[in-house]
Amino acid sequence: MLKTVFEIAQAVQNGTLTAVQAVTDSLQKIKELNTQINAFVEVWPEEALARAAEIDARRARGEKLGPLAGVPIGIKDNILYKGHKATCCSKMLANYVAPYNSTVVEKLLAADAVLVGRTNMDEFAMGSSNQTSVYGPAHNPVNFDRVPGGSSGGSAAAVAAGMVPAALGTDTGGSVRQPASFCGVVGIKPGYGRISRYGIVAFSSGADQVGVLASDVKGAALMLEVLCGRDVNDSTSLEAQVPAFSKNFTANICGLKVGMPKGFLDDLGEEVKVKILAAAEKLKSLGAELIDIEVPHAKYSAPCYYIITSAEASSNLARFDGIRYGYGDKTATNLNDYYEFSRAPFGPEVKKRIIIGATALKAENYEVCYLQALKVRELIKQDFAKAFEKVDVILTPTSPTTAFALGAHADNPLAVYLADLYTCQGNIGGLAGISVPCGTDKEGLPVGLQLYGPILQEEKILNAAYHFEKAL
Amino acid sequence: MILEKDNVQKCAAMTKIRLNAGEIDMYNKELKDLFRWVEELSQVDTSAVPETSIQHAAYLRPDTPVTNGPLAESLVTAFNEQEGHCAKVKKVL
Numbered sequence: 163m164l165k166t167v168f169e170i171a172q173a174v175q176n177g178t179l180t181a182v183q184a185v186t187d188s189l190q191k192i193k194e195l196n197t198q199i200n201a202f203v204e205v206w207p208e209e210a211l212a213r214a215a216e217i218d219a220r221r222a223r224g225e226k227l228g229p230l231a232g233v234p235i236g237i238k239d240n241i242l243y244k245g246h247k248a249t250c251c252s253k254m255l256a257n258y259v260a261p262y263n264s265t266v267v268e269k270l271l272a273a274d275a276v277l278v279g280r281t282n283m284d285e286f287a288m289g290s291s292n293q294t295s296v297y298g299p300a301h302n303p304v305n306f307d308r309v310p311g312g313s314s315g316g317s318a319a320a321v322a323a324g325m326v327p328a329a330l331g332t333d334t335g336g337s338v339r340q341p342a343s344f345c346g347v348v349g350i351k352p353g354y355g356r357i358s359r360y361g362i363v364a365f366s367s368g369a370d371q372v373g374v375l376a377s378d379v380k381g382a383a384l385m386l387e388v389l390c391g392r393d394v395n396d397s398t399s400l401e402a403q404v405p406a407f408s409k410n411f412t413a414n415i416c417g418l419k420v421g422m423p424k425g426f427l428d429d430l431g432e433e434v435k436v437k438i439l440a441a442a443e444k445l446k447s448l449g450a451e452l453i454d455i456e457v458p459h460a461k462y463s464a465p466c467y468y469i470i471t472s473a474e475a476s477s478n479l480a481r482f483d484g485i486r487y488g489y490g491d492k493t494a495t496n497l498n499d500y501y502e503f504s505r506a507p508f509g510p511e512v513k514k515r516i517i518i519g520a521t522a523l524k525a526e527n528y529e530v531c532y533l534q535a536l537k538v539r540e541l542i543k544q545d546f547a548k549a550f551e552k553v554d555v556i557l558t559p560t561s562p563t564t565a566f567a568l569g570a571h572a573d574n575p576l577a578v579y580l581a582d583l584y585t586c587q588g589n590i591g592g593l594a595g596i597s598v599p600c601g602t603d604k605e606g607l608p609v610g611l612q613l614y615g616p617i618l619q620e621e622k623i624l625n626a627a628y629h630f631e632k633a634l
Numbered sequence: 635m636i637l638e639k640d641n642v643q644k645c646a647a648m649t650k651i652r653l654n655a656g657e658i659d660m661y662n663k664e665l666k667d668l669f670r671w672v673e674e675l676s677q678v679d680t681s682a683v684p685e686t687s688i689q690h691a692a693y694l695r696p697d698t699p700v701t702n703g704p705l706a707e708s709l710v711t712a713f714n715e716q717e718g719h720c721a722k723v724k725k726v727l
Contacts, residue, residue: 465672476649483650501650513651514661518668521645524697530676536688537680576667 167233167327167381168408174232177221181214181232185276188234191325192279198306201320203239203297204247205279210234213276228274229388235270236281236320236329241372242361243267243277250363251295252285253507254488264361265393266330266372273388281329282316285509286479287365289313290340290578291566294511299568302345304607308565311341317375318345328376328385334366335467336560336585338373339597343560343610346599348382348627349375353617354592355400357386358393364478366471367398369589379598379628383407386620402618410621415629416449418622420613421553424456426584430562437609438559441600441630445557448629453553457545460587462538467586468579469522469535476519479512514575539590546591550616555626558584560597560610584612594620598627600634648697 173179189207196202217232237243240250242260244267249255263271270277282300284292292300292315300315302308303323310319314331318341321329331338333351342349351373359370372389376382390404422442427435446452482488484504491503508516522531549556562581571578588595593614600611611630615623642661646653653661706719713721 459678462675462678465675468668469672469675480649498650502652505650506652508651510657510660513646513653513657514664516649516651517642517645517661518665520649521641521665521669524645524648531672533688534675534678534680535672537683538675538678540683540687541678541680575664576671579668579671 165324165327166378167230167376167384168378170233170327171229171231171384174217174221175227179232181217181276182211184232185210185214185234185278188278188326191323192320195303195323195325198301199303199319199323200282200298200300201310201316201323201325202236202279203249203251203282203295203316206246206277210276210278217274217276228272229384230270230273230275233275233328234278234326235275236279236317236326237267237277238314238317238329238331239280239283240287240332240363241266241330242363243280246280248280248363249296250286251283251297252509252512253296254482255363256296256489258487260361262361265358265395266389267361269388278326281314281320284313284315284337284511286363286475286512287313287332287334287337288475288511288515290336290582292316292341293568294509296509301568302565304346305565305605307567308607309344309568311344311561311565313337313341314373314375315341318342318347318349321345321347321375321377324377328374328381331373331375332362332365333371333373333589334369334471335582335589338375339560339585339588339595339610339612340582342375342597343599343608343612344565346602346608347375347377348379348596348598348631349373350382350386350596350620350624351588351594352386352390352620353594354589355398356594356618356620357389358391358396358399360393360395366474367478368474369467369471371589379596379624379631380408380411382596383624383628386624400618405621407621407624411625411628414449415445415626418445418450418555418626419553420445420450420452420626421455421549421556422452423460423549423556423558424454426558430559433603434559434562434564434609437601437603438557438611441611442557444633445626445630448633450626455549455553455556457542457549457556459538459541459545461583463542463587463590464580464583466535466538466542467582467590468518469531470539470590472515472519473522473532474519476516476523479508479516482508542587543591546593546614546616554615554622556614558587558612558614560584560612564603564605564607564609588614592617594623596623596627598631600630
């Protein structure tokens with residue numbers, strides 16, 4: 163059975179594998195493992211097989227197939243696919259059916275990919291363990307008692323379990339890269355604006371970004387090539403050329419300047435620290451130059467992130483009032499009760515973020531809380547811009563720990579928020595970031611290495627990750 | 635301190651979220667910890683960051699008083715019958 167995006171697409175294009183076979187293999191794997199892993203919350207077998215048969219028929223007629231020909235792909239449950247449910251794994255949207263295609267779905271379909279189902283996630287993408295899903299948690303394929311990370315935990319678990327070679331996720335504070343790290347797959351979040359957000363259910367419009375989880379770097383690069391580009395339906399998408407990421411890998415990384423932020427390993431557990439330092443040495447042995455850098459305000463990224471994204475979430479989620487969107491409660495007898503009953507289906511984490519956001523935006527808190535966070539974000543951005551004058555990429559761990567046990571940290575949510583420190587820097591700074599596996603801890607749980615690059619320079623991090631992956 | 639003792643309930647009400655007693659206790663504790671942590675941001679010297687460099691949306695803040703807008707009165711008076719500030723109609727469909 164073929165495992166990577168590239169292998170499957172090439173084999174379908176040259177006729178050594180049918181799209182029907184590729185999709186059948188994927189569906190079989192889902193059938194075998196999904197009961198235990200809960201990576202998919204819905205699978206579309208008949209539709210996927212029919213589409214695969216169409217792709218095979220087109221090949222038989224001599225038609226040229228797209229770059230993702232026959233590749234089975236999972237999409238996170240907050241991405242709209244016309245005629246299919248998109249629930250954000252929330253009771254609030256339990257019966258919501260997408261009325262149109264998101265741009266990313268349009269692009270995948272145009273590239274001849276086959277969408278096989280929607281994947282589990284933290285409710286409204288708020289969480290980093292996939293435990294806030296109304297469908298129950300997804301489990302880490304490496305160890306079923308561990309979380310897969312989140313919020314795109316289902317997508318990461320699906321790829322790690324070999325159900326699909328790639329899946330779409332979204333990343334607002336690390337929701338692609340952290341689950342990639344926990345499950346031992348590749349996860350990339352391009353710079354803000356690289357991929358259209360049209361048709362993605364908004365959490366925090368200034369930080370949300372679609373990302374890719376894939377079984378290898380080359381597959382992630384090919385997916386990115388298909389997905390990036392300006393979209394008239396998303397005014398924040400960038401007008402910039404999209405390089406052929408999957409074809410532009412250089413022969414080596416000699417001379418690549420890798421930034422090592424001062425103090426970034428200080429609070430790290432010993433096992434992760436050892437793996438990250440070994441990864442840095444590996445890059446050095448491949449010809450890269452390790453350079454100490456300073457990003458003094460980066461340590462404030464996590465509090466900054468929680469204020470800004472919660473403020474945006476409290477505004478974005480106001481639309482779920484039972485009138486325009488969401489659950490409409492018919493038992494209310496006055497307008498206020500109607501709103502309050504209709505917003506009751508939000509889970510505890512979502513309610514909490516909405517309340518945090520509303521508190522930060524209140525008149526008496528606005529300047530000291532929200533505006534101050536925006537100003538600190540500006541300083542963080544300046545730090546990174548200055549650092550990228552000296553280096554090509556910046557190296558950090560993806561997460562300070564490996565996958566934790568299901569149910570852990572339930573009484574200490576702040577500990578979970580703090581664990582986002584390394585990933586949310588990328589969203590606050592608008593950077594491109596990739597997580598690539600760099601080994602395992604004593605329990606066999608994967609550790610992820612994160613590489614950051616400046617916006618519109620995803621090639622640099624893909625190239626470094628590609629060579630690192632090959633050498634590991 | 636950003637979050638005063640009884641503010642969780644007030645903030646939740648602004649966002650049309652009704653909390654039960656258990657939730658109020660839980661959020662009070664969690665949010666106090668969170669805002670204590672967030673107060674780290676106030677230690678950062680941001681005096682060099684000009685207001686103009688910050689992109690921030692002009693949010694309708696949750697505590698902004700709700701008004702019916704400048705046209706409400708003229709709209710209501712355009713109807714044949716009124717009751718208080720409301721227009722009277724034959725039937726609500």
